[in-house]
Amino acid sequence: MTIRLSLDTLDRLPEGVGRPGYSRADLSPGILHIGLGNFHRAHQAWYLDRLFSTGQGHDWAIVGASVMPNDAKGREVLAAQDFLTTVVTQEADSSAAQVTGAMIGYITPGDGPALVAAMADPAIRIVSLTITEGGYFLDSDGHFDPAHAAIAADGATPDAPKTVFGLLVAGIRARRAAGHAPFTVMCCDNIPHNGDVTRAAVTGTARLSDPALADWIADHMAFPNAMVDRITPATTDRERRLLAEEFGVEDGWPVFAEDFAQWVLEDDFPQGRPALEQVGVQFVPDVTPYELMKIRILNGGHAVIAYAAGLLDIEYVHEAMAHPLVAGFLRRVEQTEILPHVPPVPDTDLHDYLALIETRFANPKIGDTVRRLCLDGSNRQPKFIIPSIRAALAAGAPVEGLALESALWCRYCAGITDSGAVIAANDPDWNSLQQRATRAKSDPAAWLAMREVYGDLASDARFARAFATSLTALWQDGTAAVLTRYLDHDQNV
Known part of the structure; x- marks a missing residue:
């Protein structure tokens, strides 16, 4: 027998299910969060829940928001359970x-x-965001694009x-007109210098209609940079079923996540902040090394x-990590082409960090899908x-593995796997990507011509040649053969 999640049923949940260590009646709002997806609820909201359970920070509760009207269904599900969420942490040997x-x-x-x-509302002192990497209106150089049609319309x-x-x-x-101090804008998306990117987007949008306000925002508002990390797959009927069968809880939108979580945050909150350092958040002067x-x-x-x-x-991702060619490809590209160009990080060994990443990817309990990782490549x-x-390239170092990664993305976007199975649309620009990938089969340069992705990399002869060679081989010989040759140190794939 399962128990439907709500405030009224908290005391009747099965003994093995944790519940808030505080009364919801004691909470008051302090944070407005835009983007109530799984990652936010397994990360920022989860950290705050832990803090509230220590008896601290009860005036920093979250009010959720979404810009997209089609998120109404998600709100309906959460409202039916009094905005409670079951977070299920999954490790290989425990849940x-x-x-x-x-x-x-x-x-x-x-409802704008x-x-x-x-x-x-002056009670709101932080506005936080998880709107995905593609939600920041960036051009091919990573800069805010004020000419984007949606921004120009605003x-x-x-x-x-x-x-x-x-x-x-x-x-x-509206807040400034009411005479209230400005809130801090806290981005929690996976973007380099995400606070700086958010500042540019807010001031750039303001400048289109009110340059004086844009200058005021730049001079008076805080946009701390952050690094956030927790593998959190999408919720499907599988997760709802597992929660019901293993824990006896009926939750319309549970979140499954790995046990690992990390949040590194610059301490720039003029109107105050919750004491998140009490529950494991790292506050640092500069988040750059961690985010890179x-x-x-x-x-x-x-x-x-x-x-x-x-x-x-x-x-599934854990199945990919059990495949010797995929796991071998990951390790070799990381060790030879990625790690050598990552700057040092305080108190961190990058090879140990990679080993941790491999362990996390291989977690069989998470149920993270390969399709989720493939999603939205044009923005990622x-x-x-x-x-x-x-x-x-700047270091004169190898790029063959990264060129092969890019060729694999192109080959994937052609819309058919090596076995002939059709790949369903998996990118906001899927149709145009599929057309371009088809052209690239005979003309690889057509793929690299996407300046919004590659910028001027198409003009780098070494990268363009490695990409073209890999893409041609993928079409001729298939993924397994190309990966095998790459791992055998034959770069003439």
């Missing part, structure tokens, strides 16, 4: 379930005026914004295994892979 209660409300998705009003109609950044500007304007390590080694590593595994019809490749390629 644990903890109900978290850090979120106390959720603004109706798509309500979101702006919430941002103007610039033309600042009183009726639709984007996250147009809404943030409207909220800041994580983005290049972990996120880049995900990309390295993703498309090879996808083309080999491997469903420029952030997770291209910087390593540029660093290796």
Whole structure:
């Protein structure tokens, strides 16, 4: 028999299920969070729940928000269980379930005026974001693009914004007009210098309609950089079933995650912050070394295994790590082409960090899918892979493995695996990527011509040649044969 999750049933949950160590009635809002996906609920909300359970920080509860009206279903599910979430941590030899209660409300998705009003509330001292890597309107050089149609539209109609950044500007304007101190904007997405990127997006959007406000934001508001890390797969019926069978809890939107979690954050919060250092968050003067390590080694590593595994019809990440060709490809590319160009990180051995990453990827309990890792390559490749390629080229070092990774992405986007299975659309630009990948079969340069991804790398003869050679071999010989030759140290693949 299962028990449906809600505040009324907390005391009746099975004995092995953890529950909040505080009364929800004692919480008051302090953070407005935009983007209530699985990662946020397994990371920021999970850390806050742990803090609240120590008896501290009860005035920092989360009010959730979403810009997209189609997120209404998610809000409906969470509202039905009083905004509680079961976080299930999964290791190879253990599982644990903890109900978290850090979120106390959720603004109706798509209700811009309500979101702006919430941002103007002086109780809200932090506005945080997890809107995915593709949500920041960046050009091929990684800079905010104010000419993007959606941003330009918000610039033309600042009183009726639709984007996250147009809404943030409207909220800041309303708050300033009311005479309240500005909130801190805390980005929790996997983007290098994510606070700086967010600052550029907010000030750039404001400048389109109110240059004076843009200058004020730049001078008076804080946008701390952060590195966030916890592998958190999407929720499916599999996770709901496992939660019910193993723990006796019926949760419409549980989150499954690995036990490991890390959050490194610059301490720049003029209006105060929760004492998250009490529950393991690292506060540092400069997050740059940590974020470069994580983005290049972990996120880049995900990309390295993703498309090879996808083309080999491997469903789960732990299965990919059990495949000698995929695991071998990951280790060799990391050791020879990624790690050598990652700057030192305080108190961290990069080879030990890589070993930890390999162990985390191989966790059989997580159920992370290869398809999730393959998702949205058009936005992820420029952030997770291209910087390593540029660093290796600048050092005169090998790039053959990274060129092969890029060729595997191109081959994947052709929409068919090595076995002939059809790959369902898996990128916002899937149709155009598929057309370009098909052209690249006979003209590899057509793929590298995507300046929004590769910038000027197409003009680098060494990289272009390695990419073309790998792509041609993938079409002629298949993924397994190409990986085998690469691991045999034959670079003429």
